[in-house]
Amino acid sequence: MVRLDRIANEMNAWLLAIAIGLGMLDLTVLVAKCLPALPPTPVAAADAPADHSASPPPSSAAPAAPRS
Secondary structure, eight states, X not given: OHHHHHHHHHHHHHHHHHHHHHHXXXXXXXXXXXXXXXXXXXXXXXXXXXXXXTSOOOOOOOXXXXXX
């Protein structure tokens, strides 16, 4: 019985920590939903290509370093 009591006490601490974390998450989402949306960021015309389909995809393969 002492062993079960000790496990229950430790479990209560974990449950309290999880409950506090979930409460903070709920509060954060509530505040985020109450705030107005941010305005869209303007895109500079010189930075954006006119035709997205004509540009080649970026290459993700870097040249391999020589092995010795």
